[in-house]
Amino acid sequence: MGTTTNNRGLAGQAGVDDVASGGGGHSPIEQFALQTLMPLKVFGIDATITNSSAFMMGTVGLICAFLYMASKNANVVPGRLQSTAEMIYEFVAGTVRDNLDDGHEGKKFLPFVFSLFAFVLVANFLGMIPGFFTVTSHIVVTAALALLVISTVLLYGFAKHGFGFLKLFVPSGVPVWLMPLLIPIEVISFISRPVSLSVRLFANMLAGHIALKIFAGFVGTLLAAGAWSVLSPLPLALTTALTALELLVAFLQAYVFAVLTCVYLSDAVHGAH
């Protein structure tokens, strides 16, 4: 898994069929398989450590270690690590200011948005390393993050506005006879938020990694296909370009996740308009 070239050697024509039909031992979706690393039971709850949960812990550990190192010797004139950390902070703070609230309430949610952004970003980037597992390519992970966001929106919204928060579902300036139609639409629109939030992240990461794997597989297949091996630099170039694109997507998905978190939270903060 993860190695970019299939070394199926001189399999010749058989290799072409293999890749076309999903590639034998090198299936493009094999990289997403969960593997149990350490069976574990805590108070009767199955807390088995899989490669996925190991990479999640690694992601969190990496973020914590980076931020600790960056802020250990904090100076007025920042060093390299410190200015990188400050750049990320400024970036997220700017996103929160623009999309949530530029006053006190925005600051309250900054740690939450920063944690989400950092987790998704580092998980996406870790997944770009060949052979590494991409945590965010599983919908169960992204859906958990999206549910965390939407339950924060609901809890904070009801805590702050009480039942007035439900006015969110009643569009203003609309004739009364349209309400039976518009309220269900608004409710569905609200429920679709966590769905689109999680599906967007998971689908982009999944599709990107499958595409990378398939095109990388073509390199090996073409190399093994006699005279056709002349063409093998083509998929190699495409794989290189796709890797660059995927790095951009990895960042953009984290950014989009953070922006939408802010947009949804701003409904809870500001209530219905």
Add this chain to the structure above:
Amino acid sequence: MSTDDPNGRRSADTLSAEQREALAKRAADIGAKIETAKTRHATPHGNGRQGDAMARGLKISAELIGGVVVGGGMGWLLDKWLGTFPLLFIVFFLLGSAAGMLNIIRQAKRETTPPAPSVTDDADRDNGDDDK
């Protein structure tokens, strides 16, 4: 009537022609600097215009799918519960599609309103909040 005085400057508050020119030049320089600062704030997030446009595309594409899937799913579950198979599924599928379109329109509206400057002033605070 000419303010030009044969003895050069007459008092502290009249300016010679070249002083005027220098002041005008300084004002223009400051204006240009402010303009560049403004355009820099217009694309605030490091990745430039192209990345920003891509982020918008990625954001909007999933909205329609979300609406349709949630609408269809709700209708299907309600049908299963009430035993009225195609009816509620069709109704909620249509409602879901409408919700998806509504999501997209809202997103697009939010995107096309000019981004708030990172440092707000009083004028922005007055009208920055009414886009939803």
